[in-house]
Amino acid sequence: MTVRTRIAPSPTGDPHVGTAYIALFNLCFARQHGGEFILRIEDTDRVRSTPESEQMILDSLRWLGLNWDEGPDVGGPHGPYRQSERGAIYAEHAQRLIDAGHAFRCYRTSDELDVLREARKAEGLHLALKPADLALDADEQARREREEMPFVVRMNVPATGTCVVEDLLRGTIEVDWAQVDAQILLKSDGMPTYHLANVVDDHLMGISHVLRGEEWINSAPKHQLLYEYFGWDMPVLCHMPLLRNPDKSKLSKRKNPTSINYYRKMGFLPQAVTNYLGRMGWSMPDEREKFSLEDMMASFDVQRVSLGGPVFDLEKLTWLNGVYLREDLDDRAFLKALMDWAFNEDYVAQILPQVRTRVDTLSDVAPLAAHFFSGLPVLHEESFADVKLEREELIKLLQFLVWRFEAVAAWNKEALLAEVKALGEHFDLKMKAFLAPVFIAITGSASSTSVMDAMAILGSDVTRARLRHAVEVLGGVSKKQAKRFEKEYREL
Numbered sequence: 001m002t003v004r005t006r007i008a009p010s011p012t013g014d015p016h017v018g019t020a021y022i023a024l025f026n027l028c029f030a031r032q033h034g035g036e037f038i039l040r041i042e043d044t045d046r047v048r049s050t051p052e053s054e055q056m057i058l059d060s061l062r063w064l065g066l067n068w069d070e071g072p073d074v075g076g077p078h079g080p081y082r083q084s085e086r087g088a089i090y091a092e093h094a095q096r097l098i099d100a101g102h103a104f105r106c107y108r109t110s111d112e113l114d115v116l117r118e119a120r121k122a123e124g125l126h127l128a129l130k131p132a133d134l135a136l137d138a139d140e141q142a143r144r145e146r147e148e149m150p151f152v153v154r155m156n157v158p159a160t161g162t163c164v165v166e167d168l169l170r171g172t173i174e175v176d177w178a179q180v181d182a183q184i185l186l187k188s189d190g191m192p193t194y195h196l197a198n199v200v201d202d203h204l205m206g207i208s209h210v211l212r213g214e215e216w217i218n219s220a221p222k223h224q225l226l227y228e229y230f231g232w233d234m235p236v237l238c239h240m241p242l243l244r245n246p247d248k249s250k251l252s253k254r255k256n257p258t259s260i261n262y263y264r265k266m267g268f269l270p271q272a273v274t275n276y277l278g279r280m281g282w283s284m285p286d287e288r289e290k291f292s293l294e295d296m297m298a299s300f301d302v303q304r305v306s307l308g309g310p311v312f313d314l315e316k317l318t319w320l321n322g323v324y325l326r327e328d329l330d331d332r333a334f335l336k337a338l339m340d341w342a343f344n345e346d347y348v349a350q351i352l353p354q355v356r357t358r359v360d361t362l363s364d365v366a367p368l369a370a371h372f373f374s375g376l377p378v379l380h381e382e383s384f385a386d387v388k389l390e391r392e393e394l395i396k397l398l399q400f401l402v403w404r405f406e407a408v409a410a411w412n413k414e415a416l417l418a419e420v421k422a423l424g425e426h427f428d429l430k431m432k433a434f435l436a437p438v439f440i441a442i443t444g445s446a447s448s449t450s451v452m453d454a455m456a457i458l459g460s461d462v463t464r465a466r467l468r469h470a471v472e473v474l475g476g477v478s479k480k481q482a483k484r485f486e487k488e489y490r491e492l
């Protein structure tokens with residue numbers, strides 16, 4: 001048997017470090033067995049998936065050196081590798097399940113589902129809805145079919161008993177069937193859900209081992225049952241431990257930068273990031289901290305993965321990056337790294353229009369443009385001394401802007417301007433007054449190039465990190481304040 005693994009990202013946002021971590025382990029597992037590593041785009045959520053996100057994910061994984069053998073951009077014998085292009089395959093497979101009595105058309109309306117769930121809650125029962133709960137009487141079912149009312153396709157699941165799933169790292173996992181609902185397989189628009197598409201594709205693409213995050217454990221019983229219904233062998237499952245913040249909570253962008261774009265823009269080296277991700281729950285047999293991707297592939301053993309939640313610690317990553325920069329790169333390689341990072345024509349060309357109207361000599365450029373070539377600016381409370389806002393109001397303004405910016409999908413000047421205007425009105429501040437503290441947070445000084453352009457050029461991750469940094473410098477947000485802020489923000 002050829003070992004085939006895959007990474008199956010959903011292109012619904014920034015390229016997440018968690019995706020890179022899972023990709024890395026799948027890649028190493030495949031290589032260690034002389035196998036293949038596939039990239040599949042799971043874009044069945046048509047509302048949230050974007051081509052920009054897909055492109056960023058591919059670019060980021062490539063930047064990290066995590067190359068795949070088959071995928072939407074490189075092709076391969078099992079394509080298409082984008083689920084949105086495989087609709088007919090899922091419809092046919094759903095029909096197969098219906099014909100065999102393993103799935104059914106469910107005409108329940110969302111109001112009816114709410115009532116059913118409420119009733120179960122009132123009785124103190126599990127919220128999982130079973131085929132029997134969802135069944136309509138025969139006449140009503142026939143009427144809704146005749147009238148071509150919208151329906152979904154759901155899978156049959158046992159009402160009682162225990163489902164036993166094997167996991168490569170965790171051994172036997174038992175899940176009570178009572179907790180598992182009659183999962184939707186095809187939505188009313190005919191698109192598959194993750195569960196159907198994922199199982200069908202893993203089978204058709206010959207995937208032998210599924211290494212994925214532990215948040216998918218609860219899906220495993222449904223997947224196993226689908227494999228049984230289709231009469232297929234199931235790939236070996238291996239649920240990897242989730243990355244954690246230093247306080248052990250699940251890694252989240254509220255507490256840690258989670259986008260690979262952030263690390264790239266802040267001047268981390270791809271080999272250091274990949275090395276650090278390799279240390280997440282795993283170690284080399286000789287325990288050394290610094291190793292290359294090739295070293296990791298050569299020494300990989302999945303049994304060395306430990307399940308205690310690995311902590312993604314920015315300080316340790318920064319330390320490791322420094323070791324690479326100081327010890328690993330010769331002058332040539334250092335120069336190349338600098339050029340790849342920001343000292344290249346593309347990037348400098350974006351900066352030029354910002355500085356050229358403000359300089360008399362070329363030597364004025366570097367000091368004026370310094371904020372385009374740095375990480376977090378050096379700020380003190382006094383940096384904001386001239387801003388005419390109460391401290392709490394000031395912190396709130398910056399925090400609200402971070403939250404608004406988190407939700408911006410297409411990062412460009414117009415989109416940012418719309419956010420700034422909306423918040424300016426909320427705070428009852430003229431544009432200039434609203435932007436004064438933002439200016440300081442982003443450029444590190446009270447006079448510099450246009451802050452709106454700077455944010456557009458620096459990108460979402462660095463912009464948000466600098467705003468968050470300013471909030472911290474001003475004393476941060478207490479738990480109490482956070483509650484108040486969140487309430488006010490929700491009502492905005």
Ligand code: GLU
Nearest residue numbers: 008009010042198212216
């Ligand atoms: N599309 C899922 C994700 O975004 C894939 C989960 C899996 O690997 O099965 O993580």
